[in-house]
Amino acid sequence: MYNNYIIYGASIAIGSSLLQLFFPWWIVVFPCFALGVLKQKQNFLPIFLTGFISIGLLWGVYAAMIQIYTGSELSHRVAEMFQLPSNDFIGIISALIGGFTGGLSALCGALINWASKDLKPVERSSSSSE
């Protein structure tokens, strides 16, 4: 049953990475949010985790790739600036912040979907257009 989530997660990650080439970082909100809205079953935790893991992995893996490829001079400096013991923490924090944003956005989508079902049919049609 988790296959679906993997597919969703992968498509969010791919969609986000394409969007991120052209838009600022907060663009990741949209694919995650869309997942939450479109997903019919209301399991908040898996939806949050899908957003969280897909963006977290995307950011974390990309950051790690940059670190490995370049020798990560700058992330050492940034780690020192934030008074962190090692530059790996910077990669982890980046991943967490990306994941947090993705997870929350997906959750919001799901919540709005969920809230719309609680409303009366007349209002329902109006709210789904939001």
Next chain:
Amino acid sequence: MRSSIAGIISAFTFFCIVALDSKINNIPPLGRFLDPFQGFWQNEVKNEKLPEFIKLPKMISDGVIYYDSLLIPHIYSENEHDLYYLQGYVTARHRLWQMDFQAMAAAGRLSEVFGNITVKYDRGMRRQGLQYGAEKFIKSIKNDKKMMSVLNAYTNGVNAYIEQLSYADYPVEYKFFNYKPEKWTPLKTALIFKFIQYSLSGPDYDFENTNSLQHLGKKNFDLLFPEILPFQEPIANNDSIWDNLEVIEVQAPQNINLLSGLRKHAVEKEDPDNGSNNWAVSGSKTKSGNPILCNDPHLSLTMPSIWFSNQLTHPEANVMGMSIPGIPCIVVGFNENIAWGVTSARRDDRDWYKILFQDKSRTHYLIDNYWSKADLRIEEIKIRDKEPLLDTVRYTRWGPIVYDQSFGNSDQKEGYALRWTAHDASRELRSLFLINNAKDYKEFDKGLSYFSGPALNFAFISKDSTIAMNIQGKFPNRWKNQGKFVLDGTRLDTKWQGFIPNEHNIRVINPEIGYVSSANEHPANNNYPYYHYGQYFEYYRNRRIHQLLDSAEDLSIEELSSMMNDNYSLFAEENLSFMLEHLKTADLTESQRSVFSSLQGWDYFYSPENSTSIYFEEWAKAVSEIIWDEFHNHPSKEYAIPTRANTFYLLQHKPNLIFIDELETAKKESIDDVITEAFMAACQKVEEWNTKNPTLDLTWANYKNTMVQHLGRLPGFNVEHLQNGGYKGIVNATKEKHGPSFRMLVEMTPDGPSAYQVIPGGQSGNAGSPYYDNMVPKFEKGELFKVDFFKKEDYLKTPPEQLLKSERIEKENV
């Protein structure tokens, strides 16, 4: 119910995203900053991201850039326009944030980025009128078509680079402080010129001198602050050269009263040790028979490096050396025929005039019994996340009133106006341009005549075996002591009565001793007919250089380059035995005794691994502090503090100097008491350091702990713990945060220049680049890199293999 939960969570999410996209206090916008697609991660580079081929608008013809293994760009173009256009483009590529930041600092605009904490700094810069001076600079350059075209080409080059940037490409500092690069303008170049003058002549002592004079009386003041000590060896030591001058005399006005000065500067001054060494040795003293020039300018050590090395070649000219990001041309360097290097001349070009206002509204000020109207200049200081601050600066006939009731001075009717040569229209860019293209001393000297400020000592060598030293600047022709103290701004006869004619400025050409040198010492002794007061002249580095060069023969490149890293303290040689004699050894403990004996056997070198120099340095420091403690520690008033040179001169030569115990010290002290007390204090200080740093060896380099600090004070972006010797007053003048900002050696061979250089940092301004600090290890060891100087023909052939990159630039057809 459901919708309100959804609403709350959505609002929370929205809030989080906005927060992650905003700079909060000292924390960058985390989401934006840490995003691997566009945030700081994109500034991590393995090697510099250099394209092989670019197209640029506004190029007239094609160009080539050779990047060598140090990331020094060697730029070739078919014409002058493209050359400066490309220089602007390439400088921006590596140093955009730095040049933008420095222009903002000079204009007093840092608060736009940093908010409240820099408001005082900004007000200080605005009130000292750097922008006012820069505007005059631009006004005068508009009459100089040639220079205007150079400046415009450079500006367009910088902007061509800025225009193609997306957020991901911004230098990392923009991402951290969360703002955007601003378009370059000619005014910004002018501002950087003014900023350099500010950093070299900014630390004036007029107020401190005035306060000390009032406190001490003339006799004691002259004793503590003599203009020159008898053992000094000035730059121009040959008396006869002044004989034929038709000196323009100035008359000191009558009945000048001593005025009180400002109690304390409201703005922090630049480091008074901003200075340099340079020397030029003629072929008669070198092994190869070619003249050799050495230069290292001492400035606050900052990252990105202050200097940017580059070569500029087009069919008619070929020049290489150090440029300052934001200024077209080469500032210090060499071409196929000549080489030149600079040191600060430290002559006083800033005077303070005390202003009397008519009333509290401060609209009119008294001048020769007449109330004159001040011009108002309203400075709007924009502050990040705050309302802008409006600051009215009053301009008098003397210059801007820096200190008045609204800034740093409590009296409602008084003010202090600044008369400064940096406020006069000047043509330094033309001067640099002419020097860059000069073929011999005559052309060089002519080019220099346009150089007003900051006053510099230019050492010169040429292919035709000329060596020379020019002390160049626009120097007010003063009567004796004019400008040493606060001047009376209520009478017109205290004004500057013109300037020393340029042809009367000091020059030393091909002296018999076979070399010229300068290290911020006095320009000449008292036989030079013009009054030449300076803020703070050096006594030791210059004489050490003389010591090394006087007897030298067959000097090799290695010997001369290691001279720049010479750690010998002449001050120690001249004073250590005196200090040891006066030390009361009976009072010493066991460990102090061992310090004593190590000092007895010390060779006076401040070597990095040595520890004796630590005790000596702290000891000498403590002696000065104990003797002048009431000057050091006054809570609300700043006094001039006698130099170390004079303090020890007085101690040694006027041993009965009553001063040591006359000034407010309760206990009657003898020299022995002071020296012993200082020794104990020094030992204790070193002891404390040992306890604080249990893991570090007690070596001079560890103790001094030199660091190169990031301009924006970002902690991880510094280069720290440099293992280097030397100190203030030593040829290798590397202090804690200040020292040689580059070292350069040029040999002028018959085939052209052969050059070596190093900077304490690197060519790239990007902290993620390996070229950000790759030259530091060699700098620490006092070694230099040999750099390539390409000739025109080299650019037309296939690029040499050892290059990092060869980049072609083509005109973009729009």
